[in-house]
Amino acid sequence: MTRASWQEIQRADSAAIWHPYAPATGGADVYPVTSASGVRIKLADGRELIDGMASWWCAIHGYNHPVLNRAVEAQLHDVSHVMFGGLTHEPAVQLAELLVELTPVALDRVFFSDSGSVSVEVAMKMAIQYWYSTGKPEKQKLLSLRNGYHGDTFGAMSLCDPVTGMHHLFGAALPQQLFAPAPTCAFDAPCEDADIAAMKVLLEQHCNELAAVIVEPVAQGAGGMRFYSPQYLVKLRALCDEYDVLLIFDEIATGFGRTGKMFALEHANVVPDILCLGKALTGGYMTLAATLCTARISSGITAGEAGAFMHGPTFMANPLACATALASIRLLLSQPWRRTVERLHGELSAGLAPARECSNVADVRTLGAIGVIELREAVDMRVVQPMFVERGVWVRPFGKLVYAMPPYVMGTADVATLTAAMVDVVAGL
Ligand SMILES: *Cc1c(COP(=O)(O)O)cnc(C)c1O
Secondary structure, three states, rough: OOOHHHHHHHHHHHOOOOOOOOOHHHHHOOEEEEEEOOOEEEEEEOOOEEOOOHHHOOOOOOOOHHHHHHHHHHHHHOOOOOOOOOOHHHHHHHHHHHHHHHHHOOOOEEEEEEOHHHHHHHHHHHHHHHHOOOOOOOOEEEEOOOOOOOOHHHHHHHHOOOOOOOOHHHHHEEEEEOOOOOOOOOOOOOOHHHHHHHHHHHHHHOOEEEEEEEEEOOOOOOOOOOOOOOOHHHHHHHHHHHOEEEEEEEEEOOOOOOOOOOOOOOHHHOOOOOEEEHHHHHOOOOOEEEEEEEEHHHHHHOOOOOOOOOEEEEOOOOOOHHHHHHHHHHHHHHOOOHHHHHHHHHHHHHHHHHHHHHOOEEEEEOOOEEEEEEEEEOOOOOHHHHHHHHHHHHHHOOOOOEEEEEOOOOOOOHHHHHHHHHHHHHHHH
């Protein structure tokens, strides 16, 4: 294939494409990529960037991994896609078995969908249809946390932080949900009753109309990169049981080892009624998500009026994606991934610590293979993005947050380059 020049790609991009959270004319600010391998993204002008983002939490094994490549190629020769209504296939069956085995025992049924946001929509529909089926059709609202992020489709967006999620732009088209304050108890601190008092009041007042509470366990991602005490989840589970409200965990960002446990819920040993997985599920190769639920939910819905769960995406359980997810999870399990995440944690913590000296830095925090520098003021992306690229790293800040969640395969020297660049850029603002 003859390659277009950097400028040609940018010009064509600018003319026709809309990028995420970007103006229609943002094409001049995007960097053309020609390939990626390991932790390096290669740009069209030959420069290589060390990837600090794992393509938004996904590429845990890095890019162009031989094991994942082989899984895609092998599946390609069997079947790339087939409808899931009335048909099934081994990649889906084996992946579902593995997800059920890896997650808490009570979560024993898997619904596949095509993206994280859709898996959240599915979780919301499961919760609402469960209550409808069991004679409580008035339980339709959800309660989530401020600073939360659950996706960009309407249902998922209605659960995101109302301010950073810009709910006012969508007016009455957006379902109205309830919000509790973000937990303030630190990850390594206990959670006092006072820390969850506002949540308790909301549950007490609204339990009759509440289908479920949804949270990102232990680590809030795109809504603020905040970490909180696992004990909060223990108390939340008890409150949900007390007020007969379902509990949904959104582990789309935290799943598959990112916080140091296979799933963040293991920090608290709390079992939700419904669990959402996505992002790193396929090792970043393609889009796939899963919503798991307990027998209480699946049998409640099945015994109800509809007799079936009313959802079914066209690309449900896509065989290529399922085969890649299987290979990615098996690859993870075949490695000492806990030690790797611990190493990354140590290196991110040590590497980012000097940022604490900067007067524009409000906080530096790490959990598992996540490193965050929180600034006092929001950064100007158009200024900051080229500063990272000049230093040979790919970091994409948002708002006041400059953060990294590298692929697990990143070596010590590359982590040092990455964190040094983050500190250097922050110090130069
Ligand atoms: C990214 C994310 C989503 C949405 O997933 P998409 O695949 O982008 O639709 C939902 N919840 C959390 C916690 C996420 O990090």
